[in-house]
Amino acid sequence: MDARDLLLDGYGRIRPALHAVLEQCDDGALTARLDPGANTVAWLLWHLARVQDDHVSEVAGVEQAWTRAGWARRFALPLDDAETGYGFTAEQVGLVRAGADLLGGYYDAVHEDTERYLRTLGGADLDRVVDERWDPPVTLGVRLVSVLDDDLEHVGQAALLAGLLQRC
Secondary structure (H helix, E strand, O other): OOHHHHHHHHHHOHHHHHHHHHHHOOHHHHHOOOOOOOOOHHHHHHHHHHHHHHHHHHHHOOOOHHHHOOHHHHHOOOOOOOOOOOOOOHHHHHOOOOOHHHHHHHHHHHHHHHHHHHOOOOHHHHHOEEEOOOOOOEEHHHHHHHHHHHHHHHHHHHHHHHHHHHHO
8 A cells, every 4th residue: 555545545534424424413513512612513523524624725825615606605604714723612513504404515526526635646746735834844745745634633533523413
């Protein structure tokens, strides 16, 4: 197994986990909070998709599915199209309201773009520096693993939250 296949496998684990969470949630569960400052399932899933879309499209040199494929218009959130959810306040988290079909459809589009890009990579590509703002500078391989790690954490948080909400 080479690095590309490893990344494809890792990213391929997000999609079924995300859809499993969505199958557990009705619209009320998607936006429910365990306390007023808590994240919602909808925000967690939207955020992980937005970060993946933002970061992978940047390194791939393509426009994000969010704007290119009209997902921003379909979600119609009262947020700037550039927002990914990073650093959101509790109030901003509450603005992310979307149904399972919309969240799942958007993630599927992001996943397809990600997979298409990953299939173009060779091992040497992963050493390319993509962000000089850090010390040491961030390589493509590190960026892709960072996004993968973040997405898996968020889908796990969403699964836990969905399970807790079913018990309440």
